[in-house]
Amino acid sequence: MSRPDYAEISVEHLTKQYAKVRAVDDLSFTVRSGRVTGFLGPNGAGKTTALRMILGLVTPTAGTATIGGVRYVDLTDPIRHVGAVLEASSAHRGRSARNHLRVICRAAGLPDQRADEVLHMVGLNTVGTRKFKGYSLGMKQRLGIAAAMLGDPRVLILDEPTNGLDPEGIRWMRDLLKALAAEGRTVLVSSHLLGEMQLLADDVVIIAAGRLIRQGPVDEVLGATAGAARVRVRAPEADRLATALRDAHLEVAVSPDGSLQVTGAEPARVGHLAFAAGIELHELTGESADLERAFLELTAGKAGAR
Numbered sequence: 106m107s108r109p110d111y112a113e114i115s116v117e118h119l120t121k122q123y124a125k126v127r128a129v130d131d132l133s134f135t136v137r138s139g140r141v142t143g144f145l146g147p148n149g150a151g152k153t154t155a156l157r158m159i160l161g162l163v164t165p166t167a168g169t170a171t172i173g174g175v176r177y178v179d180l181t182d183p184i185r186h187v188g189a190v191l192e193a194s195s196a197h198r199g200r201s202a203r204n205h206l207r208v209i210c211r212a213a214g215l216p217d218q219r220a221d222e223v224l225h226m227v228g229l230n231t232v233g234t235r236k237f238k239g240y241s242l243g244m245k246q247r248l249g250i251a252a253a254m255l256g257d258p259r260v261l262i263l264d265e266p267t268n269g270l271d272p273e274g275i276r277w278m279r280d281l282l283k284a285l286a287a288e289g290r291t292v293l294v295s296s297h298l299l300g301e302m303q304l305l306a307d308d309v310v311i312i313a314a315g316r317l318i319r320q321g322p323v324d325e326v327l328g329a330t331a332g333a334a335r336v337r338v339r340a341p342e343a344d345r346l347a348t349a350l351r352d353a354h355l356e357v358a359v360s361p362d363g364s365l366q367v368t369g370a371e372p373a374r375v376g377h378l379a380f381a382a383g384i385e386l387h388e389l390t391g392e393s394a395d396l397e398r399a400f401l402e403l404t405a406g407k408a409g410a411r
């Protein structure tokens with residue numbers, strides 16, 4: 106199952122034109138196996154529409170989306186290839202989670218025992234016989250994942266799976282998705298929670314107004330933007346320090362409070378350069394890379410909500 110460089114999901118020139126809105130506009134990106142890919146964009150960017158086109162639920166106006174080289178609608182036995190969690194799962198209110206999963210198993214030709222296996226996987230085994238109507242939002246999210254995993258798919262697609270989860274649930278979801286990717290599966294997950302994505306994703310695909318803004322490994326995307334690691338430094342002779350740092354080819358910005366923001370160096374290097382120039386420091390703080398800062402820079406001015 107491990108084919109690390111294999112583009113498991115391939116989106117090419119995908120476009121969806123609704124009457125008045127071009128929800129997705131000539132969008133191309135790839136999603137690799139063995140990694141978690143975060144699908145990010147402001148509200149209305151077109152994430153849900155793109156995921157629905159990948160899953161054959163919305164017909165593209167133009168372009169294609171394939172999974173392992175095959176369009177979803179052409180997959181034989183799709184439940185064994187692709188699992189999807191599109192919204193908090195719904196089920197018959199009076200039915201138990203276990204029976205709900207068994208109904209899907211029977212329709213898909215899977216053994217009943219698979220229902221118990223996936224209930225165990227998502228931590229619902231002790232409540233699997235309780236009726237769905239008593240489930241919390243977090244339990245419904247877990248049930249959605251359980252249903253998606255029934256066919257042991259190699260590709261998982263999730264739209265905002267952490268919606269409504271408490272911090273413990275979010276952490277559980279993160280650990281599960283990372284573990285599934287570590288098994289060689291392809292995990293594509295949309296989310297608004299950028300802090301969470303920074304902890305979860307290996308790669309990101311960022312879109313705005315239906316178009317691709319950036320895709321690649323999180324580290325690369327951060328390194329090329331305002332989200333890169335920075336050092337904040339304060340000195341009585343700020344001008345002289347700025348000159349010394351720029352002479353060493355570092356990028357230096359002066360903050361309104363007089364401190365300097367240095368991009369492209371570790372605190373130790375900044376401290377060393379100051380010491381070598383005989384400049385006294387009053388503060389030297391490393392700021393780690395930040396996906397939220399990168400996202401805001403990349404999507405600034407690009408209409409999200411449309």
Ligand SMILES: Nc1ncnc2c1ncn2[C@@H]1O[C@H](COP(=O)(O)OP(=O)(O)OP(=O)(O)O)[C@@H](O)[C@H]1O
Nearest residue numbers: 123126128146147148149150151152153154155411
């Ligand atoms: N069935 C539809 N008919 C008309 N317009 C639609 C339809 N579905 C989506 N849209 C529009 O397409 C655009 C993209 O919507 P979409 O739900 O795909 O964005 P999103 O990135 O998932 O947003 P959010 O983060 O808010 O969920 C929006 O302007 C939306 O109003």
